[in-house]
Amino acid sequence: MRERKITLLxxxxxxxxxxxxxxxxxxxSWFTLFVLSEGIELNFNNILIRQIIFSLISFLVFFSxxxxxxxxxxxxxxxxxxxxxxxxxxxxxxTPKAGxxxxxxxxxIDFQPSEFAKVITVLFIANYLTKRKSRYPLFxxxxxxxxxxxxxxxxxTSIIIGFVILTMIFVSEVKIRYLVLIAxxxxxxxxxxxxxxxxxxxxxxxxxxxxxxxxxFQQSQSKLLISSGSLFGQYFELNKLEKVFVPVETTDFIFxxxxxxxxxxxxxxxxxxxxxxxxxxxxxxxxxxSDFEKFVITGFVTLLAFQIIVNISTISGLLPLTGLPFxxxxxxxxxxxxxxxxxxxxxxxxxxxxxVI
Amino acid sequence: MFLRNRFNYLALLFISxxxxxxxxxxxxxxxxxxxxxxxxxxxxxxxxxxSAPRGEIYDANKEKLVTSSLEPHLFINLRKINDDNIVQxxxxxxxxxKDLKNSDFEDIFNSKELLYLIRNINDLDYLERQSLLELDAxxxxxxxxxxxxxxxxxxxxxxxxxxxxxxxFEAYPxxxxxxxxxxxxxxxxxxxxxxxxxxQIVFKGxxxxxFTSPQPGEDLYLTIDIKTQRIATESLLEGxxxxxxxxxxxNIIQKGSIVVMDIDSGAVxxxxxxxxxDPNKFVKGISSFDFDQLNRIDAFNNFAIQxxxxxxxxxxxxxxxxxxNEGLFPEGISSRxxxxxxxxxxxxxxxxxxxxxxxxxKENGHGNVDLSSAIQQSCNVYFWDIALKIWRxxxxxxxxxxxxxxxxxxxxxxxxxxxxxxxxxxVVPDRKLFExxxxxKPELVRPEGWLGGDLMNLIVGQGAITTTPIxxxxxxxxxxxxxxxxxxxxxxKDNIQKMKNNNINDEFxxxxxxxxxxxxNKNGTAYYAFEVLGSKASDxxxxxxxxxxxxxxxxxSWFAGVDSVSNxxxxxxxxxxxxxxxxxxxAPISRRVIQHLIGVDLTPVKFGEITE
Numbered sequence: 028m029r030e031r032k033i034t035l036l037x038x039x040x041x042x043x044x045x046x047x048x049x050x051x052x053x054x055x056s057w058f059t060l061f062v063l064s065e066g067i068e069l070n071f072n073n074i075l076i077r078q079i080i081f082s083l084i085s086f087l088v089f090f091s092x093x094x095x096x097x098x099x100x101x102x103x104x105x106x107x108x109x110x111x112x113x114x115x116x117x118x119x120x121x122t123p124k125a126g127x128x129x130x131x132x133x134x135x136i137d138f139q140p141s142e143f144a145k146v147i148t149v150l151f152i153a154n155y156l157t158k159r160k161s162r163y164p165l166f167x168x169x170x171x172x173x174x175x176x177x178x179x180x181x182x183x184t185s186i187i188i189g190f191v192i193l194t195m196i197f198v199s200e201v202k203i204r205y206l207v208l209i210a211x212x213x214x215x216x217x218x219x220x221x222x223x224x225x226x227x228x229x230x231x232x233x234x235x236x237x238x239x240x241x242x243x244f245q246q247s248q249s250k251l252l253i254s255s256g257s258l259f260g261q262y263f264e265l266n267k268l269e270k271v272f273v274p275v276e277t278t279d280f281i282f283x284x285x286x287x288x289x290x291x292x293x294x295x296x297x298x299x300x301x302x303x304x305x306x307x308x309x310x311x312x313x314x315x316x317s318d319f320e321k322f323v324i325t326g327f328v329t330l331l332a333f334q335i336i337v338n339i340s341t342i343s344g345l346l347p348l349t350g351l352p353f354x355x356x357x358x359x360x361x362x363x364x365x366x367x368x369x370x371x372x373x374x375x376x377x378x379x380x381x382x383v384i
Numbered sequence: 385m386f387l388r389n390r391f392n393y394l395a396l397l398f399i400s401x402x403x404x405x406x407x408x409x410x411x412x413x414x415x416x417x418x419x420x421x422x423x424x425x426x427x428x429x430x431x432x433x434x435s436a437p438r439g440e441i442y443d444a445n446k447e448k449l450v451t452s453s454l455e456p457h458l459f460i461n462l463r464k465i466n467d468d469n470i471v472q473x474x475x476x477x478x479x480x481x482k483d484l485k486n487s488d489f490e491d492i493f494n495s496k497e498l499l500y501l502i503r504n505i506n507d508l509d510y511l512e513r514q515s516l517l518e519l520d521a522x523x524x525x526x527x528x529x530x531x532x533x534x535x536x537x538x539x540x541x542x543x544x545x546x547x548x549x550x551x552x553f554e555a556y557p558x559x560x561x562x563x564x565x566x567x568x569x570x571x572x573x574x575x576x577x578x579x580x581x582x583x584q585i586v587f588k589g590x591x592x593x594x595f596t597s598p599q600p601g602e603d604l605y606l607t608i609d610i611k612t613q614r615i616a617t618e619s620l621l622e623g624x625x626x627x628x629x630x631x632x633x634x635n636i637i638q639k640g641s642i643v644v645m646d647i648d649s650g651a652v653x654x655x656x657x658x659x660x661x662d663p664n665k666f667v668k669g670i671s672s673f674d675f676d677q678l679n680r681i682d683a684f685n686n687f688a689i690q691x692x693x694x695x696x697x698x699x700x701x702x703x704x705x706x707x708x709n710e711g712l713f714p715e716g717i718s719s720r721x722x723x724x725x726x727x728x729x730x731x732x733x734x735x736x737x738x739x740x741x742x743x744x745x746k747e748n749g750h751g752n753v754d755l756s757s758a759i760q761q762s763c764n765v766y767f768w769d770i771a772l773k774i775w776r777x778x779x780x781x782x783x784x785x786x787x788x789x790x791x792x793x794x795x796x797x798x799x800x801x802x803x804x805x806x807x808x809x810x811v812v813p814d815r816k817l818f819e820x821x822x823x824x825k826p827e828l829v830r831p832e833g834w835l836g837g838d839l840m841n842l843i844v845g846q847g848a849i850t851t852t853p854i855x856x857x858x859x860x861x862x863x864x865x866x867x868x869x870x871x872x873x874x875x876x877k878d879n880i881q882k883m884k885n886n887n888i889n890d891e892f893x894x895x896x897x898x899x900x901x902x903x904x905n906k907n908g909t910a911y912y913a914f915e916v917l918g919s920k921a922s923d924x925x926x927x928x929x930x931x932x933x934x935x936x937x938x939x940x941s942w943f944a945g946v947d948s949v950s951n952x953x954x955x956x957x958x959x960x961x962x963x964x965x966x967x968x969x970x971a972p973i974s975r976r977v978i979q980h981l982i983g984v985d986l987t988p989v990k991f992g993e994i995t996e
Contacts, residue, residue, distance in 0.1 A: 124600075198390045244586065244594035251427075254412045254420035271424060272431070272586055272594070291413040298402055305398065312391055321386040325394070332398045339405050343412065 041093060042377035043384050048304045049089060049370045052355035053082045055297060059285050060358060063277055074277050074358055081360040085367030092371030097379055100372065101154050101319065108151040108168070114140045115175040129179050130361075139361035141176050141184045146368050148172060148188055149195070149326030156199045157319045166209070170216070183349035187333055189213050194329045195322060246344040248272045249283040253343060260290035277358040279350050283342045297356075305332060311376055320376050327369050430587040432498040433561035436580030436598035437528035441542060441570065443610045444653070444875065450532055450542060452600070455506045456513065457527035459499045460492060463590040464521035473521060477502065498587055501527065523592065525585075532663040538613045540657045540686035541606070541804070541873060543569020544666040558582065567666075568684065570604060570873055572805045577602045605875040607651035615980045616642045616654045620958070622989040623973035624658065627963045630991050631938065639961035641687040642977065643857040647864060647952050649878060650871045652802070654977075655854075657691075659683040689800075689807040692850035693959060696931025697762045697966070698944045699791075699845030699856075701863060701896070703770055704759060706790045708895070709887050713755070714769030720755040720895070726765040732772060734836050742768055742840065745930075745995070756895075760902035762909050762928060762995065764844050771843040775836040785814045787843060793885070794859035794868075796851055801870040803877070810855060813838065813848035845931055856944050857957040864893055864952060897949040900925030910943065913971035913992040920984060925949040926956075926974065928966035928995065938962035943970035947981045954981055967995040 060075045118128050118140060130137035148169070155165050169192050177185045193213070197206055252273050255261075276284040286294050311324045331354050338353045340346040352362045377383075412420075441450035465473060470493060477484055477492075481503055492500050505513060505524065516522045532542065546567045548559040556575050559565035561582035566572035580601030586594040620640050627637045644654040661683045665674060678684065685691070707713055707720070714724050728749035730742045742764070744750070750763040758766035771787070778784045791797065797812035811817065815834035822829055828848070841847030854871060862868040866888040869880050904914040904924045914921040926945020933940060941963030946952040956974050963969040972992045979986050 194394060198387050198394065200385045200387060250412065251420050251424055253409070254416060255424065257413050257417050271427070272429065272584070286409065286413070291409060294409050294413070295406060298406060302399070302402060305395075309395060312386075312388060318386045321388075321391075325386075325391055328398070329394070332402075336398070336401050336405070343405075343408060345408070 040378045040383055041090075042374050042382055044307055045304075045370060045374045045377060046089075048300060048307075049355075049367075051300055052297075053085070055285075056356045056358075057082070059281060059288065059356065060277065062288050063281075063284055077360075078358050078363075081363040084360070085363045088364055088367040089371045089374070092368065092375055093378070095375065097317075097320065097372075097375060100150065100375075104147070104150045104154045107147050108172075111140060111144050111147050112168075112172055112175065115144060115172065119175065119178055127179050127181065129181055136360050139359075141179065141181055142361040142365040143368075144172060144176065145184065145188055145191070145330055146365050146372075149191060149330060150323060150372075152192065152195045153319050153322035153326060156195070156322055157317075162196075162201070173216075183337070183351040186349065187330065187337070187351070190333050191326055191329050195326050198322070198325050243344070243348065245273070245280075245348065246342070249280055249342045250344050252283045253286040256287040256290040256293070258291050260288050260293060278352055279338070279357065280342055281357045282339055282353050285356065301331070301335060308373060310382070311380065314380050314382070315376070320380075323372065324376065327373060331366070331369065428588070429593075430498055432585040432587065433563070434525055434583035434585060434598055435528055435562045435564055436582050437600045438530060438545075438564070438571075438580060439578040439601035439603040441578075441604045441606060443606055443608050443613075444651075445609060446605075447610050449534060449538065449606070449610060450530065453529050453531070454526040455504055455529050456524050458502045458505045458516060459523045459525055460502055461498070461521045461523055461590065461592065462493075462495060462500055463498060463587065465493065469521070473519070476519065499523065499585065504529070525583075528598075530667050532667075534610060534614070535662045535664060536660045537617055538608060538610065538655075539569075539660045539663050540688070541569055541608060541613075541652075541655050542663060543567060543571035543573075544661070544663040545571055546666055546669075568806070569686075569804060570606065571663075573803050574604055574874070578604060606873045607646070607653065607875055607878075608655070608873065609653050612644060612654040612977070612980060613656065615986070616644060616656045616977050617658070617660070619973045619976040619989055620656050620658055620960075622976070623958075623969055624960060624963070626972075626989060626991045627941070627960060627969045630968070631964050635938070635962060637938070637960065637962050638681065639687060639691070640963065640973075641691055641853045641957075641959045642973070643688050643853050643955075643957045644977065644981070645857045645861060645871055645955045645957075647861050647946065647955050650858070650861060650869045650880065650882075651875075651878065652871050652873055653954060655686075655688045657685065657687040686804065686806075687959070687961070688853045689802060689804055691852055691959065691961065692808055692810050693852075693940045693942075693961070694847070694849055694931040694933065695845035695851045695856060696929035696940065696942055697764075697845060698927050698929035698942045698957075699849070699851070700759060700762070700767055700843070701860070701927060702791050702794060702796075703767050703787065703843045704755065704896070704899075705794075705863060705888070705892070706787060707755060707770055708892055709790075710786070712770060712773060712786075714766060715773055723752040723754045723757075724766055724769065726750040726753050726763050728765075730765045730768050730772075734775075740837065756899045756902060757907075759899045759927065760908045762903075767843045768840045771840040772836070775839050779836070787839065788812050788814045791849075793887075794862055795855055796849075796859065800852075800854050800858045802854055803872050803874055807854075808852055810850040810852055811848060813842060817848075845929065853957045853959045856942075857955050860944050860946075860955045860957070863888060863896060864946065864955070866890070866893060897925055897946070897952065900927060900945060901949045903927055904945070909967045909995045910945075910971040910992070913943075913967060913975050913990075916987050916990070917975065917979070917984070920982065923948045923950055924975075924978060925952075926971070928971050930964065930966045930995070933962070939964050941969040942966045943974040945974060945978075947978050956981070965992075965994040968992040 056078055057075065060078050064073060064075045118131065121128055124130060130139050173185055173188055176188065193210060248271050252271050273280050273283055305328050308324050308328050312321050315321055334351055334354055337346060337349065338351050341348050352359055354362065354366045437452040437454055440448060440452050443449055474489055492502060513524060517524060530545065544567050545564050547563065548565040552565040553560045556565060556579065558579055558581060562579055566575040566578065571578065578601040581599040583598035584596040585592055620642050624637055624640055638659055640658050642654065642656040643652065645652050659681050661678050717724055726744065726749040728744045728747050733739050744764045750761045753763045753766050774786060778786065791812045797810060799807045799809045818829050818834040838847055842849055858871055862885060866885055867882040868885055869882040872880060902908050903926055904910045904921055909928045910926055914924055917924065924945065926943055929942030931940040931942060941960040943966050944957045947954045956977055958970040958974045960969050968991055972989045976986055976989050
């Protein structure tokens with residue numbers, strides 16, 4: 028155990044900038060949902076109330092993780108990986124909701140294991156790369172979990188996990204030519220699934236539309252919505268807005284609604300905040316002596332940055348639609364809590380490196 | 385080993401993409417703003433909303449009561465129909481679908497809708513469906529079909545659906561898009577949960593350019609047991625039939641109700657109201673003839689929560705509780721064991737000098753009665769005497785309404801807040817209500833206002849008091865457990881909050897159970913109704929009631945009881961409107977339901993002894 032200089036908030040301390048950014052992202056989400064919710068009713072069906080409850084849970088998760096040392100996490104990660112794999116396998120045996128098996132129905136809330144699989148996979152790879160020599164079993168495990176998620180089917184999450192796997196292996200000592208080989212394998216794998224019909228028709232149409240340069244209706248609408256945010260937000264009066272059709276504006280398309288409400292200024296603000304967060308995380312790469320921590324940070328940065336990039340790119344028509352939440356902004360408990368775990372572990376890494384601000 | 389320089393490449397990649405995003409947004413939000421305004425102005429999209437499948441409904445054993453299935457339906461895109469092709473489409477439809485009538489064609493082709501639902505095409509095979517799609521104006525979408533698997537059984541609990549009215553739209557804005565809304569029962573009460581979100585079909589000119597699938601509503605799990613529900617319905621029908629055969633009543637007896645409630649939680653296990661209806665008839669739109677016919681016999685009223693009846697002797701438990709708790713017994717009696725000699729009538733005078741005689745239902749009287757035997761034999765004199773004592777002691781003071789306070793404490797005079805719409809509250813009369821009525825409903829009250837005789841009527845559940853069967857069930861549940869709570873159907877409410885009633889202790893509950901037990905055993909008013917149970921009868925308990933109605937209306941027949949006094953699990957309440965004696969009609973109906981609840985062989989409902 029390294030000795031700590033100062034402790035603030037919590038038994039082992041809290042890194043203030045990480046915590047501050049975590050709060051900022053939560054508040055932005057509340058504010059956006061407040062604007063989107065028509066009136067506040069004090070019940071669990073109100074989107075704002077829902078999100079605030081999820082936020083409170085995620086604060087709890089964030090602070091609980093301050094109690095767990097990185098060493099402890101490393102001890103449990105293999106078992107966690109097994110558990111999440113089993114959960115994902117069980118999920119495939121449940122009855123599908125809206126054509127997919129993505130959630131466990133727990134009454135008022137739905138539990139989405141693939142959100143947690145993302146985090147656990149990062150930790151698992153980091154641990155594996157720093158402990159073991161042979162990489163072949165790793166690919167077997169990862170291929171299996173990827174297949175389970177792809178079978179839900181959840182193309183968005185599968186692509187993200189696939190990309191995270193590639194980057195984490197990329198920063199390890201692997202030869203680039205092997206990486207190219209893996210990338211080729213992943214692509215082949217993807218097309219095999221495509222052929223075997225596990226990607227739903229809707230998704231396939233969207234991909235086809237995109238490459239055939241057909242303007243996707245939802246994307247064209249969300250682009251119009253974004254555009255009408257202008258510099259300071261809400262450039263158009265509401266009656267004009269009724270002519271724009273944006274689907275699921277509290278989840279996958281929330282960034283379009285955010286851009287409409289807070290304008291270009293708002294977009295620059297939230298992206299700056301995220302870049303600040305990533306820069307803070309990059310510092311660990313300079314300071315830490317632990318390869319595990321460096322791998323974990325690389326995984327988390329990739330996970331979050333890639334998710335943001337894909338989300339924004341899809342809603343502004345740069346990529347075909349896949350359906351991914353925007354971290355800490357979209358309405359949703361599982362996504363919120365899994366991001367809180369990322370922030371919590373990052374925080375723990377910071378305090379173990381004596382960084383409190 | 386972690387390779388830092390490779391991480392740097394990665395960071396560079398991310399940063400450049402973030403910058404790219406910002407440039408892209410700058411171009412969208414600042415540079416192209418005018419283009420976007422123009423585009424939005426030029427956008428002329430129209431939306432057709434496609435009904436979402438409502439949530440399914442299950443009973444306590446996960447038996448599916450209401451099924452929602454999606455089936456392919458043929459729609460016609462009316463924007464693509466013009467003078468040139470209308471004849472062709474008409475002929476095509478006529479030739480291929482012989483079941484379509486001429487009036488259907490008028491409806492279809494005169495409609496102002498974007499899309500018009502022509503027909504369920506579940507019966508067509510894949511190739512036939514594909515050939516339909518070769519015609520440009522035809523579209524196939526999945527459309528929800530709702531089916532009530534048990535028909536009339538539990539129809540009042542489940543309710544029915546229909547087209548939303550303006551009122552429905554104001555309460556449930558989504559209903560107008562779905563084109564369907566719950567009109568009664570849990571279909572209405574849980575509308576928001578069940579309804580789901582309608583799909584969107586976006587039109588640009590004549591073309592469909594976007595389709596968002598409807599989101600199905602949430603499923604609902606109820607506390608009812610469909611088996612018990614079916615047996616209760618059968619028993620009530622049998623009982624009503626027997627009552628019609630044995631009475632020459634002016635009116636046909638056809639209305640009644642049964643409530644079976646879990647005594648600990650307040651979960652409703654069964655709730656029957658007769659006459660009933662088949663909710664399936666509403667799915668495709670009920671004919672006005674059928675609707676009127678059902679409406680004329682009040683089939684859409686759920687009498688268990690909307691039927692307002694004088695409770696008669698089942699109400700005596702309120703006075704029983706008051707007597708025990710306040711030590712308020714008839715004149716000259718100080719405890720539950722002291723007896724009074726009932727000679728079949730009560731003569732007395734009020735302070736104003738008026739002389740009165742009240743006659744018990746049993747002409748020769750019940751002999752020596754104490755509190756227990758007063759319940760067992762339903763002796764009115766005993767309870768009149770208590771009312772007289774209240775009146776003489778408290779007339780004009782705030783304690784004058786002590787009986788009414790006890791009644792309200794048990795939930796009479798207000799709704800139980802069960803999760804069904806249109807519940808009625810009933811009335812617990814007192815001096816104040818009568819004063820109000822002299823202004824609002826002068827035909828209901830005498831000019832003298834509230835008198836001692838009104839209190840004497842009230843104590844035996846007669847006069848102006850009205851109650852619903854669910855109120856009686858809930859009051860019995862409170863008296864027999866010491867806890868009050870709202871009855872419910874939604875299984876999610878299983879941990880509903882219960883309020884301890886501090887005036888009901890375990891000793892009282894034991895006394896009460898023992899005394900209710902006397903009713904169904906030898907010398908009790910329900911003895912003949914339960915005789916067939918043999919030794920099992922010694923564990924049943926309940927109270928009969930025969931409530932007189934004004935005018936030439938026959939009495940209301942009541943029974944309220946429990947399935948077991950040693951280990952009570954259910955409260956059961958049966959009412960037959962104009963059914964006459966509670967012992968003769970309501971008690972044997974309840975007996976058959978209790979046979980099912982305690983797991984013994986069912987025997988037919990047998991007309992019992994006429995008492996009260």
